Amino acid sequence: MATIEKPRIAEIPDADVDPVTVDIIEGALKSARYEMDAVLFRSAMSPVIREQHDEFPMITDPHGRMVVGQFGAYINEMMEEWDSGIYPGDVILTSDPFKCSASISHTNDWLVLVPIFYEDELIGWSSQFGHQMDCGGPLPGSLPTAATTIFEEGIIIPPLKIVERGEVQQPVLDLILNNMRLPEVNRADLFAIIAGCRAGEKRVMELCDRFGKNVYLATLQKLLDRTYEAMKVLIHAAIPEQPETFEDYIDDDGLGNGPFKMKLTIWREGDHAFFDWSGTDPQSLGPINFYLSEGMFKMFIGVYLIMVNDPQILFNDGFYPLLHVVMPEGSMLRPRFPAALGCRTHALARLFDVLGGALTKQAPELNTASGYGTSPYMLYSGWDENGEFFYSMEILYGGIPGRPVGDGMDGHSWWPLFENIPTEYLESYYPLRIDGYTTVTDSGGPGFHRGGNGVEKRYVYLEPGQVSVHDDRWLTRPWAALGGLPGGRSSKLLVRADGTEEILPSKIDQVEVQPGDMLIHRTAGGGGWKDRLDRPVEVVERDVSFGLVSREFAKEGYGVVLNDDGTADLEATERERERQREKRGPVQPFDFGPPLEEVLANCRSETGLEPPVPATPLRWSPLEPGDMALERVRAGDGIPAPE
C-alpha cells in the first residue's frame, strides 16, 4: 500500500498588500465566480441547472474558507475525515448531506470540489454544486413527498474521487450512473460542474502568476478581514441586545403531520450575534427537514444583512467568527441520520421569513413582508407513444413580498437567478400543453407596497403518466408587515378530461393522469408592506387596469372605490378608507391572518383538504433541549455566558 500523502497547505503570509491590489484581486475573483456560472449554464443539460440556474459556485482560501461565492465553508470539516490524499488533477464528488456538514441539503445536489495547487502547495479550492433532475430511488426526481428516510431519496454518494490525478474513475462513475433514470443527463451535468470548477481553478492560478502567490494569499486574508470589519458594523446596527423572537410554520410534512413550527431568537453580546433556533419543532418523519449547515446559515444571515443595508460588500466567510448559531440536535434544522431531506425548500424559504421577521423588529423600515414561501414543483413522467421514458421537472414561482423599494414582483423567484422554463421548450420536448401561464388576480397581499401575485400555470397532459406536486402555504398565509395584509394561499386543482374536479394536497406523488387532464397549479402570493390604506390611488387604478387586482378587491383591500371607467371616486374612496381605518384600529407590526386554531378549524371548508395533525416525536431522535444546545455552542465557539 502506498502511503497517503497529506497535501502541503500553503501558509497565508502576514504581509502588507497595497489597498489597490486588494481591490483588483477582489474584482478578478468576482469575475472568476461568474465565469464558473457561465461555463456551467452553457454546458449543463438538465433544465433545472441550465434554464433555472439551480447551482452554487465558490472559491476558497487554502483552509477552505470561502473568499467569493454563494455557499460557505465546509471543506475543513470534510477534510478532517478524508484519508485518500489530495493531488493536482483530483476531483472530489459527494451528494451526502450527512458527510459534508450539510453543505448540500439533499441528495439531488451533487457537490464537486477541485483542489487548486500552485508550486506544489494547496492554495485553495474551487467548488460548485448543482441540482440533478434525478438521482435514482423509487420516483423520478428523487424527491418523494412520502419518504421517511434518506434511503428513499436516490443514490447517496459519499465524498469520493471521481477524477484521480486527471483520470476519470470510470467504474465509480459507471456505478453511479447505473442507478440513474437518465444517465446521460447526470453525466453531462456532472462534467459541466467540473468544467465550471476548472474555470475557477484556472483564474486563481493566473492571479498567482500575475501577483505572486504570497500577495494573492495575503490578499485573501485582507478580503476576509474586510468583511469581518464591515459585518461588525452591520451587526451592531441590525441585531438588538434584547432577545427578539419570531416564529412561523410549515404547513405539513407530506404525511399529514403538521403544522411545523420554526422559531428563532436573536440577540447581541458586544460584537457577537446569536441566532438561536430553540423552540423549533423536532425533525419530521416526512422529507421536509432542512439539514442546515452552520456555515450556510451564517452565509444567509450575512447576505441578508448586506443586501438590506449595503449591497456593495463582497460576500465571504470573513465574518463567521462573529456569528453563533444554535440548532438543537434532533430539530427540523439538525435532523439525525437517516432523516428524509428531499423536500427541504419549504423550510429553506421559511427560514428567511423567520429571519426577516426577527430582524424587522429592530429596523422595520429596512425589512420586507414574507413571500410565497417555498419552491413549488411540478413533475410529470411516463412512457410516450413510442415507449420512450419522459420526465420533466419544473420549479414554479410566486408572489415576492412588498418591500421598502416597491411592490413585490408578481410571479417571480425569491431565489436568485432562477428562471421559468419556456412554454415552447416544455411543449417541444414533453407531451404536455400549457393552457395558460399567468398570475392569480388578488393573491398579492395589499399594502402601501403590494405583495406580488402568485402564479397560475395550467398543464394539460397529453400522455398517460404520473404527476407530483410540491408546495406549501396552502394553509398558513404569507404574513404582512406594518399595515399590509397577508398574501393569498396556494392551491392545486386537477380537472379531468371529463370535467370532474379533484382538489390535490400541496405535497403529493404518483397522481395518475390521462390525456386531456389538466392541473391548475396556483402558488401563494406575497404579503403587503406598510399601510394598505395609504397606497396611492393611481397605483391601485393601474393594478386594476392591468388585471392584477380586481375592482372588488381594490375596495376591500385598499379602500379604493372605482368608477365604471376605471378611475377612482376620490370622495367615496376617502370615506371607505376612513371606515376601514376605524374598523382596523392601529397598525400592527405583523399580520399573519386568522389565528392558527381558527385556520385549522376552517381548513376543510376553506381549502377542501383535511387539516394536518400534530406530529408524534420520533423515538430514535430525541430533541436536544434548547439550553443544552446553547451551552454546547458557547463552549465550542469560546463565548461564555455574560455574568
Next chain:
Amino acid sequence: MAYRLGVDVGGTFTDLFLVSDIDGRQWRVKTPSTPVNPSQGVLTGVQQICERAEIGVGDIQNILHGTTVATNAVLEEKGARVGLITTEGFKQILHLARSQTPGPLAGWVIMIKPDPPALLSDTREAVERMDARGNTVVEVDEQQVEGVVRDLVESGVESLTVGLINSYVNPKHEETIGEIVERLYPGFPVTLSAHVLPEFREYERTLTACMNSYVRPRVADYITQLQSELKHVGATADVNILRSDAGLMTLREAERNPIYGVLSGPSGGVAGGLFVARNAGFPNILTFDMGGTSTDVALCENGEPTIGRETTIGQFRIKVPSVSVHTVGAGGGSIAHVPELTRALRVGPQSAGAEPGPAAYGQGGEEPTVTDANVVLGHLPPRLLGGEMELDVEAAHTAVAKIGDAMGLSVEEAAEGILSIVNENMAGALRVVSVQRGHDPRDFALVAYGGAGPLHANALAKLMGSFPVIVPPAPGLLCAIGDLVADFRDEFAQTYIRVLAEADPGEVGSILDTLGERADGWLSNEGIEADKRRISFVADMRYHRQGYEIPVSITPDEVREHGLDELDERFNVLHEQLYGFRMPDTASEIVNLRSVGFGTVPSLELPTGEEGESDASAAVVEEHEILFEGSRVPTKIYDRNRLEPGGRIPGAAIITEFDSTTVILPGYDGVVDVNYNIVINETR
C-alpha cells in the same frame, strides 16, 4: 460619378467620410451632432463635404449610415406606445418575463423591475392555438381578433405586435392576425414575432418583437425626415443603414425591422477598427472603445467580427444578430468612491456624465473621476492640442485628494489606484469576450478608439498581453469607415429541431437550399450583382436538450454528399474548444438552420503616406516629468498631426490630437505605420 459616403452620428459629433470610386480620393468632415433632430447634422455634413470635394449632392451614389436613433429610443424610454396580442392564457408574458431576480441571495429585496415595452393594459389575448409541431389546435377566431385589434388601435396604441405561442414553427396564425390588422387599418405598423425572430422561447421572441414595435415609429420618422431633406438638397443616393451585426440594410428594411439596427453605432466602430487592423496586417483583434460613461469591447477573429445571437440594451436582452459587444460601466466620467463600510476603492458604475462632467472640466463637477486621475498624473495634458478646452488641474487634484484622504494615500497614489481599478474593470470585459469564450487574448491585437480608449490602451494591453496596440487616427472617423466598408448582410433562419440521427440529410440540404435561395433573392433585390454575392450556411447545434446552441458552419452540398457525420464532428470539436469537454455518448441535435447572405461593396483605400525617417522629434511640442507607476519619468508630448509614417515614438510619451490622447508607457514604443496608425509594442 461613383461617390460613396459613410456617415456616423455619434453623441457629440457627426463624422462623414467620402470616397471617390473613380480615383480613390477621400474627404472627411466633422460637424456637431444635433440630438433633437439628428438628420439636421447629417444634412449639414453632407453639404459641407460636397463643397469640399467640389461635387454636387446628386453625385453621391450611396450613403451608408450608422445611427443611434433606435438605441436612444430604448435608453431614453421614448419609444412608441405598443399594443401586444398574445395567445389566450399568456397575456402576462412580458409581465412575468423569465421570473428572474438578481443575485446574490435576497437580491429581490432591491430589484427594480423595468416596465416592459408593451404595458399589460395594452395587451390582449387572441383565441387561437398552435401546437409545438406546427399543427393548429384552435383556429384563429377572426371575429374575436377583430374586436381586440379595434380595441387596441382605438385606445391609442401607436404600433402593434403579434406574439403567439409556437409561431416559430408555423407563423400562420400570426400572419392571419397581421392580415386582419392590415384589413382594418391599412398601413398600421404591426410586427409579427415569427418574422422578426423565427426561433423558439416565447418570451425572448415576444420581447424582441415588442422592442421592434417600440422603436419603429421613431426610426420611421427619422428615416422619412432624412429622406425628404436629402431629396430637398438634390440627393438621389441609395441610403443604407448599418445593422447591429455590422451588415447593411435598406431603408425599407430599417423602417420595418429597426430592431436589427439597435447596435448600429457600436457595430460601426468594430467594423471600422477591424478594417483598419486588417489593413495593418492584424486579422485577430480586440476592439476597445472607451467613452465617457461606458466601454464597449468586442473580439474579431480571422478578419471577421464575432456575431452573437442576442444583445442587451437597457435592461432587456434582445435576440437579434449583433456584433458581440460587451459593455461595462467604466469610462472617463466614472466616479471613484470609497464606501465607509469596507474602505475599498471602487470606480463606477456611477458616472459624472456630460453634466457636470469630471472635476477637471470645470463645469461644477466635484466627484473624482477617471479623467481627473489622468489629469493628476499628467497623462492628460492640461491644454489639449486643437481642443478648445482648458483642463482645471487644481479641481482634479482636489477631487482625487478625497480618495487619497479616505484611503491614506497621496493624491498621486490615489490617482494611480483609480486608473488601476478602472483598467481592471475593463480587462474584465475583455476577458468576457476572449477567455470566457475560449480565446487566448495574447493572440490578439488591441484596437483602441473612443475619446478615452487610446489613453488606457497600453496599460490594458499590458494586463491582457494583447499586442500590438493599434491606435487609428481620428477615432470618430473610424465608425464612418465602418459604415463605408460594411457588406450587405441578412440572415434567414428556420427552426428545425432534430437529433442528428433522426435528421434526413436530404431534407437538411433542401432546407438549406431554400434558405440560400431566399438570401440570394434578397441580395438580387438589393441590386447586388451576382459576382458580389456570397452565401454561407450555419446550423445552430447543441447536445440533445442542452440549453444553448453553438453555430456550426455547414453547406448543402457537403450534407448531401457526406451526410451529417462531418457536422457532428465539427460540433463536438467546437464544444470541446469552448467548454473543455465533449459527450461522445450523447446525441447532438440541430435547432436552427440559417443562411447568411453577403453582398460585398467596393473596397476602400485608407489614407496612405510615404514611409519616412524614424526620428519623430519634429512632432514633439513639449516635455514634462510624468508619473508612471510611482516614479517620475521624462515624457515627450507629441502632436499627432505632425507625425509621419515610419516615425518611432519611444515611451514614455503622450500623443495628442483633436479628439483623443494616446499614452505610451515606459518600456514600450510606438511606430506610425503607412496608414497613420500608431502601433505600440514592447521595446525590444
